[in-house]
Each structure stands twice: as structure tokens, then as C-alpha cells.
Amino acid sequence: MGEEVNKVGIIGAGMMGAEIALCFAMSGHEVAMKDATLELAQKGKDRLEGVLDKSIQKGRFQAKDKDATLSRITPTDQYEAFRNMDLMVEAVFEDLDTKREAFAKLDAICKRDCVFATNTSSIPITLLASSLKSERMDRFLGAHFFSPASVMKLVEVIPGLETKEETVIFMMECCRKIGKTPIRVKDVPGFAVNRLLHVMLIEANRLVEEGVASPEDIDTACKLGLGHPIGPLTLMDLTDNSLSLKVQQIMCDAYGERFRPRPILKQKVNANHLGRKTGRGWFEYR
Numbered sequence: 167m168g169e170e171v172n173k174v175g176i177i178g179a180g181m182m183g184a185e186i187a188l189c190f191a192m193s194g195h196e197v198a199m200k201d202a203t204l205e206l207a208q209k210g211k212d213r214l215e216g217v218l219d220k221s222i223q224k225g226r227f228q229a230k231d232k233d234a235t236l237s238r239i240t241p242t243d244q245y246e247a248f249r250n251m252d253l254m255v256e257a258v259f260e261d262l263d264t265k266r267e268a269f270a271k272l273d274a275i276c277k278r279d280c281v282f283a284t285n286t287s288s289i290p291i292t293l294l295a296s297s298l299k300s301e302r303m304d305r306f307l308g309a310h311f312f313s314p315a316s317v318m319k320l321v322e323v324i325p326g327l328e329t330k331e332e333t334v335i336f337m338m339e340c341c342r343k344i345g346k347t348p349i350r351v352k353d354v355p356g357f358a359v360n361r362l363l364h365v366m367l368i369e370a371n372r373l374v375e376e377g378v379a380s381p382e383d384i385d386t387a388c389k390l391g392l393g394h395p396i397g398p399l400t401l402m403d404l405t406d407n408s409l410s411l412k413v414q415q416i417m418c419d420a421y422g423e424r425f426r427p428r429p430i431l432k433q434k435v436n437a438n439h440l441g442r443k444t445g446r447g448w449f450e451y452r
């Protein structure tokens with residue numbers, strides 16, 4: 167395993183995958199970003215122009231570096247583009263079979279010393295590592311970024327059962343080089359942050375069900391009373407209510423009743439009130 171990372175591959179050009187690609191491109195890395203079609207991969211890159219414009223407006227990024235940063239991201243629909251990558255970060259849909267399929271294909275194409283990282287928020291790392299040949303599992307771990315990845319500083323680094331210590335050190339240093347703060351977390355469902363977060367999200371849903379306060383007032387209470395930068399219901403809308411439901415179901419299976427999703431969340435998802443992506447969630451978006 168080399169100490170320097172030059173080429174980075176990203177699987178998934180959605181909101182999370184594209185922003186992880188941007189994090190590496192902003193730090194000077196060449197990035198290949200794949201989605202199911204070249205059109206989807208290009209759309210993921212195109213969205214990043216707006217992300218950079220906001221960063222420029224807020225003084226977090228220099229306008230003169232915008233074009234060079236975007237030029238480092240190459241959209242693709244081919245696994246062949248990842249043959250010479252030093253680091254692969256998977257950020258596809260939070261589904262075990264989808265992720266396993268992606269890693270099996272990467273296993274067949276990537277060079278032997280490539281490090282594989284999954285951005286899963288809830289699926290056990292050791293389970294995903296089993297998608298690879300046994301001799302590659304020592305270079306597999308979790309690297310859980312937070313949305314929006316271009317702004318949020320934290321990355322949970324999660325070794326699996328077979329992960330070598332040098333792989334953990336390597337990934338922690340990669341995170342620091344792109345301006346992130348990594349923390350080491352044990353491989354358990356939900357890891358650390360989501361176990362804390364979803365207790366709050368479930369209780370926020372319960373407050374709405376019981377009519378204790380409106381979604382607007384619950385968010386205001388968390389922002390002004392607890393000092394949170396964003397309310398729990400706005401956060402759910404931003405990250406997709408169907409994802410919250412999926413994560414809570416996984417953790418409920420692992421830990422029991424304290425993570426059981428509330429009926430009101432299931433109703434929202436059944437009604438396609440997924441949040442910003444559909445124009446309606448706990449709030450309406452025009």
C-alpha cells in the first residue's frame with residue numbers, strides 16, 4: 167500500500183457521491199466518478215458547480231480554483247476507469263445487494279494495493295468486505311462521510327474484522343489531507359453518529375404524531391434550544407425520508423424497540439413524501 171493517494175474512484179454520483187468526489191478534487195486529486203449511465207454521472211458533476219458557487223459566496227473556496235477543481239473530476243459509466251485507482255470510495259444506494267455487486271466488480275478490475283472504502287451509514291463493514299476475495303479484505307473499511315460532504319468535517323472510519331491497522335492509518339490520513347476530521351468507530355450497525363442521531367429523529371417523529379408541537383416548532387426548538395445548525399425534520403427531508411426509514415429498520419433489527427421507526431415516517435415514505443427530492447416531506451419545497 168502506497169502512502170500517497172493520487173487517483174481516487176467514486177462509485178455513485180448522487181448527492182453524497184458527487185460531494186465526496188468534490189472533497190478529493192478540491193484537494194488536488196484526480197477523481198473518476200461512476201454512475202449507472204454517463205448521463206447520470208455527468209449530472210452529478212454538473213450539480214457541483216452550484217455547490218462550489220455557494221462555497222465561493224461564503225468565503226470557503228477561491229473562485230480562481232473553481233474550473234481547475236471541476237476539471238479533476240471525470241464522469242464515467244465504466245468500471246474499467248478504476249483499474250489504476252489508489253483509493254475507491256463506494257457511495258451507492260443504501261442496499262446490501264447493490265453494494266456487494268459494486269464491490270465484486272471492483273474486485274475484478276482494481277489493482278492489488280487499492281484501498282476500498284464504503285460510505286454506508288448502517289450496514290456492517292465486515293459483511294460488505296465479504297464481497298471481495300479473501301486476500302483483499304485487509305484493505306477494506308468504512309469511511310462514513312456526512313451530508314453535505316463538502317461542508318461537514320467528520321468522517322467515521324470503521325475497520326472490519328480483517329482490516330489491517332495500516333489500512334486504518336492510511337484512511338485516517340487521507341481524510342485529514344482533504345480537510346476532514348476522522349474518528350475511529352467499532353463495526354456495529356449504525357456506528358456511532360447514526361445511533362445518536364436516530365434516537366433524536368424517532369423522538370421528533372413521535373412528537374409530531376402526538377401533536378406536541380408542529381414540525382416547524384420542533385426544528386426551531388432544536389436550533390435555538392439545543393444549538394443545532396439544522397432541525398431534525400429538515401435534516402430528514404434533506405437526506406431523504408426513505409433513507410431514514412431504511413436505517414432505522416436496520417438498527418431496529420440489531421438493537422430492538424428503541425430504534426423502531428414511527429408509523430408517521432412509514433406513512434410519509436408510502437406517500438412519496440421523501441423530502442426535497444420529491445418536493446414534499448415534513449415540509450413543502452417549491
